[in-house]
Amino acid sequence: MSLPHLTAGFLPLLDSALLVLARELGIAEEEGFTLGLTRESSWANIRDRTALGHFDIALVLAPMPIAANLGLTPIAKPMIAPVMTGLGNNAITVSAAIWSAMADAGAPGDLAAGPAGRALAKVVQSSTRKLRFGVVHQTSSHNYELRYWLAASGIHPDRDVEIVVLPPPLLPEALGTDGLDGYCVGEPWNSVGVAQFGARIATTKSSIWQRSPDKAVGMRSDWAKQNPDLVAATIRAIYRAGEWCQRPENRLQAAEIMARPAYLNQPVDIVSRALTGQIDGGVHQVTIPDFYVPHEGAANFPWKSHALWYYSQMVRWGEVTPNQARAEIAAATFRPDLYRAALAPLGASLPADDYRRDGDQAQSHTIAAVTGTMQAGPNRFFDGKVFDPDAVDSYIQSQATK
């Protein structure tokens, strides 16, 4: 009997690694389905083609299904995200000229978000023109994390600078041809900017908010309801691909697979930087072991509190008017219940709660698991703020735009 076939949309980004590995390592087949991957050219296409049923599942920007359920997108098809494709994997890159001004303003080049942000604030203040930053989509982690970094550094993202949208592969060249002063994007497009266009990495997602979510596997709610076994198989395949990719000895092989023409079509030595945590910022090479966390510390678990954090940022930047019903819609988009159901048979360690605080742990620490305990990574925001999912309203108020 032939296995059921799933078609998945993806964009050329390292975040698609777990989908790609699920296919290339034969994990999907072991879980009972064949996986076809279609490379897309824009996040809007990924979203619309998933909503229309062209793709069964897709690599999505984690805020994207939330935005769909909140009515921010053209096709109002309910979407869910039952599994995350890892944590981190983004950075903020600036042009050589902006970097040189930042260095004069005291940026040390160590990729730490705080000092780099303070230096950029001075550059923005003294600049005779508005600096222009690129992100990959409006409802993206990149947009929210760039804005978070700017705002916490004293730069108003809507007043003091301009933010525009471009697809990931087009960002490095836009910077190289002076169309942009900086951008926030997933790897390898920061390293490509450094290697090909003389750009400098200013800071990383892992420094702005340690072990923070970025992408998920998304799907239509009605498809998920009709195909519970395939949803569970998908979750297990991503989980197991994550487990494989987490092991340091597999990272170079993962880089070799991702570098292929069908995926990133980039040199292995550039692709491997994020996977091995050896980030060449163009100033120093910096070792960041948790630049990308594919699996450990419940990295694939779709925390409802993370969905609420995205919601808080949508409210913060005027995309959504806050109310209790919308907060509930946001939280309901992430589906830890499906994640638990799919992984319980594997005897996997599962968090006891669907919500957690973020920003309160500087070190790896123990959290309650369904049976016993499990380890979770540090989760600090660089400005020291704490996100408490039980107090979303006061968090939103504390971030009110000045």
Place this chain on the structure above:
Amino acid sequence: MPSPDLSILIIDENRIRASIIEEGLREAGYARVAVIHDVNEVGRTIALTMPDVIFIDLENPKRDTLEHFFSLTRAIQRPIAMFVDRSDGTMIEKAVEAGVSAYVVDGLKKERVKPILDMAISRFNAFSRLTRELEEARSALEERKIIDQAKGILMKTKGLSEPDAYALLRKTAMNQNRRLIDIAQSLITAANLLGP
């Protein structure tokens, strides 16, 4: 009936396809049609033409840029753009499969947009068909030339008439279970290798 007062903007990097869609819209009675080939020009053009309907090729990677632009214009009280009708999945499906997606100003009645969308889709399909036929015609012509050349070689080297040369090529192809064009190509290659 078409609504000639509607302003329509086409964004397509493929100039020929854009002009085919544009022409069709004009023939259908829409007088206010603008075409741009680069999303980066969209800001200026939107300010000038204030389009009610925008067409963009789904393969255009700058769709994200366009969406963001629309959300920015909302902030300064300009019209918002969206898909034709959130409820009409089949129509959107059709549009998406045709490679065209339509963004329509919020509040515009779908009856007014549907004929435009249908027209654009049929034009898009016509363009695809045209491209395919052109490609087929071009390769047929190429094959014809190769077969003529192979026949010429056989006529010269074996003293055959033209129908006999053709019959020999065809028989060889059938015997070897290969395409006539492949046999002809092999013959030309061999003749070139062996020739003076």
